[in-house]
Amino acid sequence: MPIRLTRRGRIVVFGFLLAVFGGLAALVAAPGQAADPPGPAPTVVVQPGDTLWDIAGRVKGNRGRDATVEDIRRLNGLDGYGIDAGQRLILPRTR
Numbered sequence: 001m002p003i004r005l006t007r008r009g010r011i012v013v014f015g016f017l018l019a020v021f022g023g024l025a026a027l028v029a030a031p032g033q034a035a036d037p038p039g040p041a042p043t044v045v046v047q048p049g050d051t052l053w054d055i056a057g058r059v060k061g062n063r064g065r066d067a068t069v070e071d072i073r074r075l076n077g078l079d080g081y082g083i084d085a086g087q088r089l090i091l092p093r094t095r
Helices: 007-028 052-059 065-076
Strands: 043-045 088-090
Touching: 052 065, 065 088
Parallel strands: none
Antiparallel strands: 043 088
16 A cells, blocks of 8 residues: 655655755765864974975874875975975874
C-alpha cells in the first residue's frame, strides 16, 4: 500500500531533510581561520646562512621537516627554495 502525504506532510519531510543535509554540510565544511589560535602568525627573520630546511627543523612541531618546508613556501608565496638574509618569513602555526 503506497504512502500518501498531505501537503503539510510533504513540507515537514522537506524541512527535515533540509535540516539533516544542512547539518551534514556544517560538519563536513573545512574549518576557517576561526580554528587558528588568536594573534599574529609567527614569523622569523632569515639570518645569513639559514636555509628553509634549517628553519623548518626549528619550527616543525608535530609535522615532518619536508611538510614544514612546503608550508613555509606556500605561506610566503615562494616559487623556489632560495631565501635571502633579512627576509621575513611567515611560519606555520605548530600544534
